[in-house]
Amino acid sequence: MGQYTGGSFFEIIEHTGDVGVRVWGRTKEELFENAGRAMFCLLLRNADRVQPRFRRCIAVRANALDELMVNWLSELNFNFCTENEVYREFKVLEIDDQFLRAEAHGETFNPEVHEAKIEIKAVTFHQVYVGPRRDGPGWEANVIFDI
Amino acid sequence: MSQYKLRKVTDYLWEIPREGKMRVPGRIYATEDMLPDVTKDNAHIQVANVATLPGIVNYSMAMPDIHWGYGFPIGGVAAFDVESGVISPGGVGYDINCGVRLLRTDLKREEIQDKIRDVVSALFQHVPSGVGSTGAIKLSNKELERVLVEGAHWAVENGFGTETDLDHIEESGRLPGADPSYVSARAMERGRPQLGTLGSGNHFVEVGFVEEVYDEKLAQKLGLFEGQVTMIVHTGSRGFGHQVCDDYIRVMLKASEKYGIELPDKQLCCAPVQSPEGKQYYAAMACAVNFAFANRQMITHWAREAFVKALGLPPSRVNMQVVYEVAHNIAKLEEHEVDGQRKTLCVHRKGATRAFGPGHPAVPAAYRDVGQPVLIPGDMGRYSYVLVGTEKAMVETFGSTCHGAGRVMSRHEATRVAKGRALKRELEDRGVFVMASSKETIAEEMPEAYKDVSRVVEAVALAGISVKVAKLRPLGVVKG
Numbered sequence: 228m229g230q231y232t233g234g235s236f237f238e239i240i241e242h243t244g245d246v247g248v249r250v251w252g253r254t255k256e257e258l259f260e261n262a263g264r265a266m267f268c269l270l271l272r273n274a275d276r277v278q279p280r281f282r283r284c285i286a287v288r289a290n291a292l293d294e295l296m297v298n299w300l301s302e303l304n305f306n307f308c309t310e311n312e313v314y315r316e317f318k319v320l321e322i323d324d325q326f327l328r329a330e331a332h333g334e335t336f337n338p339e340v341h342e343a344k345i346e347i348k349a350v351t352f353h354q355v356y357v358g359p360r361r362d363g364p365g366w367e368a369n370v371i372f373d374i
Numbered sequence: 375m376s377q378y379k380l381r382k383v384t385d386y387l388w389e390i391p392r393e394g395k396m397r398v399p400g401r402i403y404a405t406e407d408m409l410p411d412v413t414k415d416n417a418h419i420q421v422a423n424v425a426t427l428p429g430i431v432n433y434s435m436a437m438p439d440i441h442w443g444y445g446f447p448i449g450g451v452a453a454f455d456v457e458s459g460v461i462s463p464g465g466v467g468y469d470i471n472c473g474v475r476l477l478r479t480d481l482k483r484e485e486i487q488d489k490i491r492d493v494v495s496a497l498f499q500h501v502p503s504g505v506g507s508t509g510a511i512k513l514s515n516k517e518l519e520r521v522l523v524e525g526a527h528w529a530v531e532n533g534f535g536t537e538t539d540l541d542h543i544e545e546s547g548r549l550p551g552a553d554p555s556y557v558s559a560r561a562m563e564r565g566r567p568q569l570g571t572l573g574s575g576n577h578f579v580e581v582g583f584v585e586e587v588y589d590e591k592l593a594q595k596l597g598l599f600e601g602q603v604t605m606i607v608h609t610g611s612r613g614f615g616h617q618v619c620d621d622y623i624r625v626m627l628k629a630s631e632k633y634g635i636e637l638p639d640k641q642l643c644c645a646p647v648q649s650p651e652g653k654q655y656y657a658a659m660a661c662a663v664n665f666a667f668a669n670r671q672m673i674t675h676w677a678r679e680a681f682v683k684a685l686g687l688p689p690s691r692v693n694m695q696v697v698y699e700v701a702h703n704i705a706k707l708e709e710h711e712v713d714g715q716r717k718t719l720c721v722h723r724k725g726a727t728r729a730f731g732p733g734h735p736a737v738p739a740a741y742r743d744v745g746q747p748v749l750i751p752g753d754m755g756r757y758s759y760v761l762v763g764t765e766k767a768m769v770e771t772f773g774s775t776c777h778g779a780g781r782v783m784s785r786h787e788a789t790r791v792a793k794g795r796a797l798k799r800e801l802e803d804r805g806v807f808v809m810a811s812s813k814e815t816i817a818e819e820m821p822e823a824y825k826d827v828s829r830v831v832e833a834v835a836l837a838g839i840s841v842k843v844a845k846l847r848p849l850g851v852v853k854g
Contacts, residue, residue, distance in 0.1 A: 241784040243415060243442060270505075272814070301620065308613050309563050311506065336506070343505035344814060345785075346574045348468040348616040352623070352640050353444045373444065373468045373616075374575060374785070 237265035240369065246345070247371035251360060256319040258357070258366040259299060259327060263317040266300050269372070270307060272342040277315035279332035286328045293357045295327055296368055300350040303331065308346075311336040348373040378422050380409065386438075386837040390418060395636065396425040401433040402440060403776075405833050411782070411825070412440055420447040423638040427452070428646070429459020431712055431719060437726050437776040438833035439825070443467070445641030448725035451774040454647060456707065456718045460635065461652045462644035463626055463659070465722030467703040468619045470659055471666035472577075472610030473544070474749045475674060475699035476760065478596075479692050481603040481685075483583040486849070489685060490581065490807050494850035496680035497579050497809075501673050502571040503854040504811025509570035509672075518566055519554040525664030529671035535678075539671065541738050542696040544728060547667040549706070553657035558621045561658075565614025565665060570672040574811065576819060577609040577854040578754065579677055585757065585847040592762055592843045595744045596697055604846055605677060605694065606758060607670050608751055609854070610703065615662035622655045647720045656705070656720075663704060670699060697760075698738070698747035700727050702777040710772050721772050729763030729775035729840050737763075748840050750831055752779050754808060754851045755801055755821030759831045760843045767839040775840040779827035785818040792817035810853035819853055 240247035248265045252258030267274045287302050289295035306312040314333030321328040336343070353371045360367040380388040380402070388409065390400030400421040404412060412418050417440045424446055425434035431453045440449035445464030454460055486493060502509055513521070521528045526540055526547025540547050554562075572579065584602045587593045598604075611618075629645035629652075630637055637643060645651035678694050685692065705722045712719070730737050730746040737746045745762035752758045767773050783791065797816050801808050810816045834840045 239786055241786050243781050243784050244448065246785060272812075305560060305564065305617075308506070309567075342812065344812070346505045348613075349620045349623075351444050352627075371444075 236261040237268070240371065242371060245372060245374050247369065250368045252366045255322055255366055258368055259296065259319050259322065259329065260317040262296060262300060262368050262370065263303055263314065263331065266303060267314055270344060270347065271313060272344045274315060276340055277313045278334050279316050280334040281332070283312060283331045283333070285331055286326070288326055290325065292324045293355045295325065296357045296370060297350045297352060297355060299327055300370060304347050304350065313341060345374050378418060380418065386833050390422050392425070395638070396422055397427070398425050398430050398433050400425050402436045403833060403837050403839065404438045404440070405829070405836070408438055408829065408833065415442040417442050417447040420445070421450065423642060424450060424452050424465070426636070426638055427454070427460050427462070427642065427644060428635060429455040431455055431459070435771055435774070437774070438830045439725065439776045439778055439780040441780045443724060445639050446722065446724045448780065449776065450724045451722065451726045451771055453710065453719040453721045453772045456647045456720055459647055459720060460644035461647045461655055461705055461720050462642060462722065463619045463622045463655060464641045464643065465724055466619070466659060466705050467724045468616045469610040469703055470615035470619060470662035471701045472703045473666060473670065473699060473701040474751055475607040475670050476697040476747070476749050477605040477674065477694050478598060478697050479603045479605070479694050481692060482601045483603060483849070486581070486603055486685065490850040492684040493581055493681060494807050494809050494852060496684035497677055497852045500676040500680035501579055501852060503573070503852060505574045507571040507573060507854070508567040511570055513566055513569060515562055515566070518562060518569070521569060521668050522554045522557065522661035522664050523552045524548060525667035526671040529668045529675070534672045534675035539674070539696045543667060543699040544701050547671065547699070549660045549663040551657055552660035552664050554661055556654040556658040557618060557661050561614055561617035561621060564617045565612060568612040568614065569665065569669055571612060571669070572609050572673060572852070572854040573612050574815065574854040579673065579852045580606045580754065580848050581850045582606065582758070582846045582848040584844050586845040588842040588844060592744055592841065595741060596747055596760065596843060597695065598697070598760065598844050605681070606749070606751060606846070607673050607677065609669060609673065611662040611666035612669065614665045618658050618662045622658060625651055625655065659705060663701065698749065700749050702727060708772070710768070719772065721774070723774055725777050726774050727777045728773055729767045730773040731763050731765040731768045734768070734773070745841070748775055750776060750778055750827060752827030753821040753824040754819060754848055754853065755804055755806055756827065758846045759827065760846065761831065761834070761840040762843055764839060764841055771839050775834045776830050779824040779830060781823055782825050783823040788820055788823040789814060789817045791822065792820055806848045807850040808853060815853050
């Protein structure tokens with residue numbers, strides 16, 4: 228479990244019209260898990276209030292690792308937009324450059340408890356980076372959202 | 375800094391000369407004092423990048439509200455030959471047919487001034503807004519498909535507004551060529567609960583008044599007079615359009631490779647207009663365009679009801695009529711004159727407005743002799759503008775002009791600047807009563823986060839691609 232106020236595993240990339248995140252992880256698995264958590268920190272004002280009441284299994288495919296990240300986050304956002312699902316914990320079960328299978332733990336959005344902050348139109352390919360951390364050991368991802 | 379030099383053409387027009395893989399020069403409409411903003415975020419490089427795409431005609435253009443977008447700049451206008459050119463989801467944007475509708479009333483400012491809180495509260499209750507907002511109506515997939523083909527016509531047939539409304543919408547509120555079979559199940563799922571919702575971000579319903587008339591004759595043609603109460607609806611195709619764009623970016627990434635189109639930026643991905651991928655995107659995009667037309671029509675209906683209810687006046691006394699509705703994010707097949715010949719072009723306007731001049735058959739009969747109305751919303755604290763298109767716009771910009779102010783602060787920065795300030799109160803002191811789903815939205819959308827729209831409007835007026843008609847000032851705003 229990391230912090231949900233930002234800082235420890237991600238930072239916000241400022242963009243005039245939109246917003247992005249720079250996320251870190253010790254392993255590729257942790258990077259993808261942290262990216263999911265970072266996105267829900269953007270979507271919700273109080274992401275730490277989300278309870279892991281159910282488990283959703285998610286599998287995505289892509290042609291390359293950066294595309295896999297875009298598809299993974301797009302899938303989570305799609306579930307938020309259509310099923311009102313919010314998550315706080317993720318567990319990557321299987322990953323290579325073209326396939327990801329993971330579990331997302333969360334609950335149904337409840338306006339009495341959670342507060343939605345922004346709406347993400349799409350996870351973009353703009354300046355997307357997923358690879359070794361550029362300033363130290365571990366992994367890093369940069370993703371810009373269209374909001 | 376950029377590798378591209380901007381060459382002055384006139385006081386309000388700058389050219390990026392053709393170099394490297396550019397097929398045509400770039401052209402940016404702006405006054406000299408606006409240029410630092412344009413080059414600061416490298417938006418002019420995006421203008422040059424668009425100029426490399428196959429089949430681009432005349433120039434890759436940008437309006438004075440140009441700022442950084444994905445692939446194409448916001449404020450970008452690019453026309454492609456339908457035989458040799460391409461169509462690109464990045465040239466339309468994620469919020470397909472995000473647009474603005476202006477309504478006028480028979481009321482004067484003093485008649486609603488004291489009741490503005492009631493009016494805004496009623497609008498807030500009647501029009502679903504905010505993140506994840508869902509509409510009051512439940513649609514089957516079959517019915518949603520009808521919306522996607524019929525647009526605002528579907529809304530009117532189902533009791534949301536009148537036939538007269540349809541005469542005052544771009545494309546009469548229904549873009550031909552929509553085919554729901556090219557829309558993904560995901561887009562249907564994302565869009566179905568959101569029809570008739572405002573959404574969030576920069577979208578709004580605003581009650582205001584005509585503060586200043588610049589051209590009496592034109593204002594009269596548009597049914598506008600000083601002191602008159604007006605309403606603006608600004609929203610788009612919601613999750614439906616976002617998903618259509620997202621889906622087709624993936625299709626076009628593959629298509630660009632398949633057709634050997636070299637891309638300086640992945641987000642410029644595209645396909646020939648006449649290719650299966652190009653035709654499928656157009657058919658799906660048209661569905662999203664029509665979703666947005668229906669969306670604004672339904673919101674208008676609820677806003678009319680809220681307005682009448684809050685004021686306790688009969689609808690005939692309020693007489694809220696559509697002045698016009700424009701699309702800000704769209705690609706359309708249009709005929710234009712190129713080198714003395716009529717040609718069909720696929721005109722992309724991304725954060726730009728169609729501004730057809732006098733006499734054009736696509737301009738509603740009521741305005742045909744003066745040109746198409748153009749609506750330029752500003753920020754919620756200041757003002758918005760009404761203009762009309764010109765013959766010069768037809769010649770120079772494929773009948774296009776600017777669409778708004780453009781942000782100067784990121785949302786994060788705006789929230790930081792707003793910290794500790796009672797923004798709602800500050801706006802009330804300026805005579806604008808605001809209601810929003812979250813306090814954060816008011817902070818993110820505060821007036822200082824935007825450029826002064828009057829500078830943008832001055833630039834297009836100086837360039838002669840639009841004529842100023844009137845300035846509107848807000849009294850009350852519902853922010854999504």
